[in-house]
Amino acid sequence: MIHKPSPRAFFIMEMTLYLSQLVFMGSHLSVKLLFKPGRYKYNVSFTEMMPSLNMKPTLNEGNLHGWEVENIQKMDNFLFGEGLTLLNNRLFQVTWLHKDGFIYDPNNLSEIGTFNHDMKDGWGLATDGKVLFGSDGSSTLYQIDPQTFKAISNQVVYYKGHQVYNLNELEYINGEIWANVLPTDCIVRISPNDGSVLGWILLQNLREELMEAGMISDNNVLNGIAWDGEQKRIFVTGKLWPKLYEIKVSPIKKPIEEGIIEQLCLHGLTQPKEKVVNLGRKLRA
Template identity: 35%
Template sequence: MRVIWAVALIALVVGCGGGAQPAAESTTSVSKGPVPTVKPVVLSEIPHDTSAWIEGLEFDGPVLYEGTGEAGKSQLRELDPKTGAVIRFAPLPNNYYGEGITVVGDKIWELTWKDGVAIEWDIATLTPLREVPVQGEGWGLCNDGERLVRTDGTDRLRFHDSVSFAETGSIVVTLNGLAIDRLNELDCVDGKVWANVWMSDKIVRIDPGTGVVDLVVDASDVSRAAGADRQKVLNGTAHIDGDEFLITGKYWPKMYRVRIDAPSS
């Protein structure tokens, strides 16, 4: 089934990070052929803090980390993956608006939305180690093992050195031949990048070498079960193992362990 998205311009009260105005898709064309769409299979449900304006979710082995947003309220957290309880947390410095997170060894990198910095944290103590300047907005972030992948609300994946956070390149992301923007919370899995599409119930799988989306995950059934609305949007994906993921959203009362039966690309 050929998937064609017509993205409406919506005046958001809150954007990825609280107030971003989504841009229409551009017409850069690089992909060919229909992109398959699958629905996640829910395996179990886990409680989730309904006060969490979630911006990032990631497993480091059995340990689950969450980054939350909103200026003056943003936190970096360690969660119990079985109960969803907050084990420990730290507020972001300087009232920064926290965004995507990713683990790099014994550190965590965290983006800020419009504050122009990325924060490097010490995992053992959950204390900030340094701040590094970043051009543009910060949305999603993941670690592919060789570099970091960042989104900024546009139609690009941006690549960064995992030590210095220097930007090393970028690529336009396309779905069915059209550039697709509002790429948000990210996961790097087996050479692919999975991205939540802000203000939608979709997750897309991207080949970072070409920028082409080769799979769309329709999570609308899970969103409805979570009681999603214009604020309670899908925005949290953490790879567990194999074809299993944990997905949730802003202010959602639950996290869902799901299986995504993805055809090979």
């Protein structure tokens, strides 16, 4: 029998704040930053959390430090733009509540194609440079053929016998899939090979600080991961957050009490807000 190490929990080691009080064309920096040398692309959408605002999701290209808009690709009003990833010089994007996806030219963001996938609908999308990985808000991680868009495999993600539901935003980082778990402030680290949980990133303090400053409400959860592969940087944000964070993580050194991960990170097993805040503070103490 091959022994697999127990999943490890990580916490923020260093944090750099970017774009304080970001307000960008009336919309909010959302779930994906796609980096290339000196540039990035990202998906902008208020409508992911606030469809009553009647604002169109848009795909924009900008400069990381200057935040100047150079190209905009607007989507139809009935579509909610979700996961976005770059593979073989093409941008792939899925849409919430639909099986339809879109393909864009990364140079000018023009739409160059569409596709239909096997997931229930579109939440997250990532790539290892060979295949696409997708999520649909369930506990399933999909591997998708980028040519046919058929599911190559689908792995149900478990942690200690519990399904990890609400897998949302995805990012491929150093051979792992990192996924936001709605509505928690946790990121689960998943093996792309078999769907096993490799560990957790606990980021409860970010939303807590923004709430205490009166910048967001309780339902504006962590959701958004980006990986700058060239400079090895990790960025995170959340639903309607006015800030973007660059973080570095390190293992939690002291033992974690049994059941804390379930209470903090597993939808349906999480505790009332006050208890979750206290558990997060206890881990940071």
